[in-house]
Amino acid sequence: MTEKPVTEMSFEEAMAAxxxxxxxxxxxxxxxxxxxxxxxxxxxxxxxCARKLAEAESRVEMIRAQEGKAVGTAPAEGL
Incomplete structure (x- = not known):
């Protein structure tokens, strides 16, 4: 069985692996x-996984900035 290259995995696939x-x-x-x-x-x-999370965080910050909300990180439970 050939393992899927890490760089081709989704976050969920990488976490499971x-x-x-x-x-x-x-x-x-x-x-x-x-x-x-x-x-x-x-x-x-x-x-x-860390890279994928950082990318997701950046995307959320961009969305928040476009909505005129404060840019930065906030705990998920605070959203």
């Missing part, structure tokens, strides 16, 4: 070399 990686590493049922590869993929997935 990251959860899978973390689960495998926590169970400790993989060989050392596979653990290292999983860790590297997990780091890439984490970075991808």
């Amino acid at each position: 990251l959860e899978g990686v973390v689960g495998q590493l926590e169970r400790g049922e993989v060989a050392l070399e596979q653990s290292i590869a999983l860790y590297e993929r997990g780091a890439a997935l984490k970075e991808h």
Whole structure:
């Protein structure tokens, strides 16, 4: 099975894949070399998710600015 490249994943796909990686590493049922590869993929997935969240935050700030609302971040529960 070929894994989908991280850069082609949606945020939701990347989060699900990251959860899978973390689960495998926590169970400790993989060989050392596979653990290292999983860790590297997990780091890439984490970075991808962080980038996607930052992009979403920027888009929300732009929308708020266009509506004449204060630009900046606010807790989600405050929206």
